[in-house]
Amino acid sequence: MLEEVKTTAEGDLIINIGPQHPATHGVLHLVITLHGETIKKVEPHLGYIHRSIEKMCESLSYRQFIYVTSRMDYLSSHINNHGCSMLVEKAMQIEVPERAQVIRVLMDELTRLASHQLWWGAMAMDIGAFTPFFLSFREREMINEIMEETCGARLTMNYMVPGGVMFDLHHNFVKKVKTS
DSSP: OOOSEEEOTTSOEEEEEOOOOTTSSSOEEEEEEEETTEEEEEEEEEOOOOOOHHHHHTTSOHHHHHHHHHHHSTTSHHHHHHHHHHHHHHHHTOOOOHHHHHHHHHHHHHHHHHHHHHHHHHHHHHTTOHHHHHHHHHHHHHHHHHHHHHHSOSSOOOOEETTEESSOOOTTHHHHHHHO
16 A cells, blocks of 8 residues: 655655546556655556456457447547457458448548547647637547448447448548548
């Protein structure tokens, strides 16, 4: 068990901060060494949230498990679905049509871009720049609209499945991607 506060032989104060609330993305615990009001050292201890996904999925079929991968990291749901689908396809020796492979990569890249929009907007706000937050979310919203039109969902899409994708791209997909 960690002590909350202790002092070193040099008179430095060592304070434990965290772990932060488990709803945050990755549990962060900091061990900070202070000399008066001066921070001499910060040791971050990065953790993770274990949600018992492995145990929970032992009783699921491969088809049911794909829906869980959407929720493991909701900012990368397509990418997680893609990886899980590829695993099942490799194990079952399923050949995926080339069009479905291209669609998967396009959706993965849109997901990645939307995730980065969220990151830079939130980061900018954290350092005091409020306008970039609005700009990033405006751009992210365009991607989310494409996702919703294509998949019927904005966050946990469940679009990629073993053998390909649930259905073909929406007829507005190319136009919206080009104009976004």
